[in-house]
Amino acid sequence: MSSPYFMQSSAVLTRSSSSSRGAGGGAAASLRSRLSSRRGDVDAAPARRVKVEEATGPEEKPSLTASFSHGCPERLGPITEAEASSPLPRGRRRRQVKVEYDGDDGASRVKTERWEPPDxxxxxxxxxxxxxxxxxxxxxxxxxxxxxxxxxxxxxxxxxxxxxxxxxxxxxxxxxxxxxxxxxxxxxxxxxxxxxxxxxxxxxxxxxxxxxxxxxxxxxxxxxxxxxxxxxxxxxxxxxxxxxxxxxxxxxxxxxxxxxxxxxxxxxxxxxxxxxxxxxxxxxxxxxxxxxxxxxxxxxxxxxxxxxxxxxxxxxxxxxxxxxxxxCLNQHSCPSAHKCSPAKRPKPGSPRSPGPSRKFKVESERVSDTRRKSAANQNPPD
Missing domain, CATH: 1.10.340.30 (Hypothetical protein; domain 2)
Incomplete structure (x- = not known):
């Protein structure tokens, strides 16, 4: 038969017959059941698109891309994620496998926009x-x-x-x-x-x-x-x-x-x-x-x-x-508008500094005003 499933099953029968020749019809029946169940799994599996990229040397072709689906005659079913990530046997070239699902709307791709201040x-x-x-x-x-x-x-x-x-x-x-x-x-x-x-x-x-x-x-x-x-x-x-x-x-x-x-x-x-x-x-x-x-x-x-x-x-x-x-024309949009600058403390000895002499002068003037008011209260004008 030309079916790819039959070709794979004949290879399995040859290997199994060498170990147990008396199994005969029982082995064939179990093989058919396994093939039937696997074919059902294949039909039920979602469609995937797999891109295979091989690392090439300086004299080889730059890249090799192959697509597999469940209808491909080279294997029984689609490449699963577990198979794609499993290590290859020793001596074979390691391949980079990228799995892309049909129907991906690119929602996972985040587009970053350049920041700029408002207004x-x-x-x-x-x-x-x-x-x-x-x-x-x-x-x-x-x-x-x-x-x-x-x-x-x-x-x-x-x-x-x-x-x-x-x-x-x-x-x-x-x-x-x-x-x-x-x-x-x-x-x-x-x-x-x-x-x-x-x-x-x-x-x-x-x-x-x-x-x-x-x-x-x-x-x-x-x-x-x-x-x-x-x-x-x-x-x-x-x-x-x-x-x-x-x-x-x-x-x-x-x-x-x-x-x-x-x-x-x-x-x-x-x-x-x-x-x-x-x-x-x-x-x-x-x-x-x-x-x-x-x-x-x-x-x-x-x-x-x-x-x-x-x-x-x-x-x-x-x-x-x-x-x-x-x-300023920007006073209504500037976030720092009408905010007073931090006041600087006057240096000692400056006219704005409350030094000892200034404090004494202020206190003397206050005492003099108090005395004048008290004297005026004691001796009211005629």
Whole structure:
């Protein structure tokens, strides 16, 4: 017979006849019953689609895919999950079996959506309206305005980097004045490297941490002269190698000096405002965490604009202490609106500090008022 079940049963009969020849008809009857019951199980089993992928060597075919169903003549029934996961005999190639059930609607596949803050486009539009005047200190004294427009291209790029290094923890007004003195002195990598520390300190004082910045400027200028011919590196990796240059300065230098957007420049203003507006999936503790969190959802075409917008907004409206929420257009959507900044305790000896002399003066005035009132009560006017 040509039936695959009969072919398999003849093999079983041959093996069983060698062990017990006298069983004869009893063995055949039991075999038919087993085949009948197995055929019923096959008909009742749900349809499955099995993909078999074999690992191949470098000279073999890339993949081998075979599909089995209960009507395939190569075996009695479908491949079950237990058979698919059972180990193969020693010496045979291990196969990777993937079982896919018909009717799978893909409900188990979870589609993750990118998080973004609510109302951020509306809030960004309001910030643009409030910054339309371009009258913040960063607009006239930022790193984009501190270089000599008539200088060669590599000198312009160096001056942009110097202004960014000086601007750390320094107001733009102080940075702009220091850059004017440096440009009058000669703000090139070769000239800064040859200037002694005392003279350089006089030129950049009173920027924040000016002593450390003198050291960083001298070391950076020497590296740029020896390794880059007086120019600055054209990559973030190269810029952060320079002494005193961090990720914020590197990304801003790439944007301003090289006209390449490599990341968001996040300073204290951008860090503070992003947390106040709820533009982060969770609060961050430092500007670098804020940069990574913003880059996860903020469209890349806004990376260059966001620093300029938020820095000026933080200088005029969203101040570090005592923000002007009453004039902010985002006061109805900002989760931090109208929340008072933590009050600072006055320093001892300041006019607001209740020192011993002030306490004594207040107490003396109180005693004098009490005495005057008591005297007036004892001697009423005629």
């Amino acid at each position: 951020w486009t509306k809030q960004l539009g309001f910030i643009r309206d409030m910054r339309s005047g371009r009258d913040a200190p960063v607009d006239s004294m930022g790193a984009e305005k501190c270089y000599d427009a008539q200088a060669p291209a590599h000198v312009k790029r160096f001056q942009v980097l110097v202004s960014l290094m000086l601007s750390s923890q320094t107001r733009d007004q102080v940075t702009g004045a220091a850059m004017q003195r440096l440009r009058a002195h000669g703000c090139t990598a070769e000239n800064i490297a040859a200037t002694d520390d005392k003279k350089l300190g006089e030129l950049i004082h009173p920027v924040g941490f000016w002593r450390n910045k003198v050291k960083f400027l001298k070391q950076t200028s020497a590296m740029l002269v020896t390794e880059f011919g007086g120019d600055i590196p054209n990559s973030v990796e190269g810029l952060v190698r320079l002494p005193g240059v961090g990720p914020k300065m590197a990304h801003l230098a790439m944007d301003i000096a090289w006209d390449r957007v490599s990341g968001i420049g996040v300073d204290t203003h951008v860090h503070r405002i992003s947390n106040r507006l709820g533009w982060l999936n969770k609060p961050t503790k430092n500007p670098e965490e804020t940069r990574k969190a913003l880059e996860e959802w903020l469209p890349r075409e806004l990376w260059s604009e966001i620093n300029w917008l938020l820095v000026g907004f933080g200088q005029q409206v969203c101040l570090p202490v005592g923000p002007l929420c009453s004039v």
